[in-house]
Amino acid sequence: MNAVREPIVGGYVYVPYEGYEYRVFYEEAGQGIPLVCLHTAGTDSREWRHQLCDPEINQNFRVIAFDMPRHGKSIPPVGFEKEDYRLTAKFYSEFIMAFCDALGLENPVIMGSSMGGNICLHLALNFEEKLRALIAVEACDYSPGWYISWLHHPHVHGGEACAQSVFGLMAPQSPEDYRWETWWYYSQGGPGIFKGDLYFYSVDHDFREMNDQISGNVPIYMITGVYDFACTPEMTEETARKVKGSEAIIMEEIGHFPMSENPEVYKEYLMPVLEKILAADREPAKASAETGA
Amino acid sequence: MAEFDTQWMNAWQDEVNNDPTLPLIGKYFTTDFLLGFGDKEYVVSVRRGRVERVTNNLGIETPWSFALRAPSESWDKFTQKVPPPMYNDVFAMAHPLHGSLQIDGDVKVLWQNIRALTWMLARMREIPDRAVVEERATRV
Numbered sequence: 120m121n122a123v124r125e126p127i128v129g130g131y132v133y134v135p136y137e138g139y140e141y142r143v144f145y146e147e148a149g150q151g152i153p154l155v156c157l158h159t160a161g162t163d164s165r166e167w168r169h170q171l172c173d174p175e176i177n178q179n180f181r182v183i184a185f186d187m188p189r190h191g192k193s194i195p196p197v198g199f200e201k202e203d204y205r206l207t208a209k210f211y212s213e214f215i216m217a218f219c220d221a222l223g224l225e226n227p228v229i230m231g232s233s234m235g236g237n238i239c240l241h242l243a244l245n246f247e248e249k250l251r252a253l254i255a256v257e258a259c260d261y262s263p264g265w266y267i268s269w270l271h272h273p274h275v276h277g278g279e280a281c282a283q284s285v286f287g288l289m290a291p292q293s294p295e296d297y298r299w300e301t302w303w304y305y306s307q308g309g310p311g312i313f314k315g316d317l318y319f320y321s322v323d324h325d326f327r328e329m330n331d332q333i334s335g336n337v338p339i340y341m342i343t344g345v346y347d348f349a350c351t352p353e354m355t356e357e358t359a360r361k362v363k364g365s366e367a368i369i370m371e372e373i374g375h376f377p378m379s380e381n382p383e384v385y386k387e388y389l390m391p392v393l394e395k396i397l398a399a400d401r402e403p404a405k406a407s408a409e410t411g412a
Numbered sequence: 413m414a415e416f417d418t419q420w421m422n423a424w425q426d427e428v429n430n431d432p433t434l435p436l437i438g439k440y441f442t443t444d445f446l447l448g449f450g451d452k453e454y455v456v457s458v459r460r461g462r463v464e465r466v467t468n469n470l471g472i473e474t475p476w477s478f479a480l481r482a483p484s485e486s487w488d489k490f491t492q493k494v495p496p497p498m499y500n501d502v503f504a505m506a507h508p509l510h511g512s513l514q515i516d517g518d519v520k521v522l523w524q525n526i527r528a529l530t531w532m533l534a535r536m537r538e539i540p541d542r543a544v545v546e547e548r549a550t551r552v
Binding site for chain 1: 495508510527530
């Protein structure tokens with residue numbers, strides 16, 4: 120058999136958080152520094168399939184992408200049918216860390232896009248001692264305008280409305296097949312989940328008064344595409360100017376979903392960042408070797 | 413810059429009605445909506461994903477469900493083969509941060525048909541050169 124196989128392996132882990140055990144799906148590939156990838160609002164870990172499979176990435180990093188509860192293959196908690204789902208910065212940031220703890224990850228790098236990028240600021244503020252670096256993709260301190268009632272309305276097809284509302288966030292230069300694949304992921308979220316995530320993205324995430332509280336001890340790489348109209352390059356640059364230890368990197372000819380809309384272009388910008396993280400990892404070893412410690 | 417005159421609207425109507433995908437994704441897209449390019453305004457009558465009629469004679473006989481109005485300069489960017497950032501999509505132009513496009517009226521109809529509508533508007537990027545457009549009789 121010469122079947123083409125990907126190196127991705129999937130699994131389920133029970134993540135305890137505030138008295139409840141969430142059954143969480145994750146995928147991983149590679150070995151090395153843990154690199155935990157966060158999907159965007161209303162979708163799941165499939166967005167990261169290219170980075171998981173890339174040998175140049177997974178040769179030095181243990182790439183892990185997980186589905187937040189209510190997303191992808193992570194089932195919602197019991198009683199979800201009686202809730203109006205709204206993601207908060209508190210739950211999101213603490214759950215990411217609970218997931219890392221459940222897998223026993225030490226000093227992981229967290230890489231998230233969109234809402235996964237915005238949460239990186241909260242992670243830097245509250246969990247810096249547990250993190251190696253943050254790669255905040257399409258992130259800024261405040262991204263209003265997306266908590267839209269039509270995204271969860273009985274008279275509107277949620278799948279098509281959610282998917283189409285984000286389609287234009289991708290660049291016209293990105294390959295058609297990858298753009299429609301991203302559309303497809305968006306069409307598959309549970310009812311109200313995209314909107315509930317956007318509560319965090321556009322409402323609960325207002326970091327404007329907190330930018331200067333980040334110590335700068337953990338490097339934050341803020342990478343944004345020029346076609347992102349939800350978080351423009353200017354918004355990212357403005358935030359990076361205020362956050363210690365951060366660096367803004369602007370990508371040409373790509374939009375809000377770089378990892379899935381155009382993985383080749385995204386890689387050009389991601390690899391130098393990963394190189395910096397690897398170099399920082401080698402530094403202490405080199406330093407201790409020199410001193411004979 | 414594109415003229416957004418009646419001939420241009422007819423050329424767009426032809427692109428829409430020759431598109432093989434719209435009858436599939438626009439099967440239930442039936443409404444009359446307003447398109448405003450600066451001070452040029454048209455009501456587009458859509459029936460089952462096809463543009464049946466375009467009129468610029470607006471009045472009480474031409475009601476519309478929702479309206480998309482933007483300066484001609486914005487539409488000119490939107491209709492380019494490779495539109496620039498912030499102008500490649502209706503929601504990009506309508507985003508409160510950028511604000512070059514105004515959406516009015518019964519937006520529920522817009523959201524119900526957003527996939528077919530987006531596809532329909534994207535056909536504006538396939539309108540042939542001006543010389544070809546001018547050869548056609550106006551039907552607006």
